[in-house]
Amino acid sequence: MRFNLADNAVTRALSKICDMVCLNILWLVCCIPIVTIGASTTALYSVMLKMVKNEEGYIFRGFFKAFKENFKQSTLMWLLFAVLWIVWWLDFNFAGSLPGQFSLVIRAFFLLLGFLLLSVMTYAFPLTARYVNPIGATLKNALILTVAKLPYTFLMVLVLVAAVLGSLWNTVTLMFAIPLWFLIGGSLIAWIDSWLLRRVFTVFEGKEQNE
Secondary structure, three states, rough: HHHHHHHHHHHHHHHHHHHHHHHHHHHHHOOOOOOOOOHHHHHHHHHHHOOOOOOOOOOHHHHHHHHHHHHHHHHHHHHHHHHHHHHHHHHHHHHHHOHHHHHHHHHHHHHHHHHHHHHHHHHHHHHHHHHHHHHOOOOOOHHHHHHOOHHHHHHHHHHHHHHHHHOOOHHHHHHHHHHHHHHHHHHHHHHHHHHHHHHHHHHHHHHHHHH
């Protein structure tokens, strides 16, 4: 009996890992056109948010259904974020050319803005995957969650930044990281975030139940 229980647990774990690898490959392939990164990320979270609740159905069908349904809104949001990041990068570099301590102060300010922008973007695509709202409302809710759920915000941003910086640390870590990113990197980060987002989204789900 113990063998069967262990065997079932191992089988379920392997099945989850296989699903995550498939999702990661789908996500990467659909990100290739660049402009579709937002729609692909939304589709990834749409499936992953169900997966952490053991509610997922067919992985491929669920992914492409969410990709199609959220394509326009997610693409517009992604293009908006891309423009904001370009402006942020130009201003951050310009601040570095300023003289003396003033440069450090301005750069610290832009680092804070960068954290805020990354946090809002981290929430925006899962919110699009989970709730039906216009872009303005989605970004507003993402900003509210960034501040209201600051500990979760720090954790999700830390996971993403640590994964990227750890991958780029040196040539050795990069060589190990590249195959991991191709196999499971993106879906693993989405899985971790989705576990945290289950608690974060109780703010909206409790409101829906009361209404």
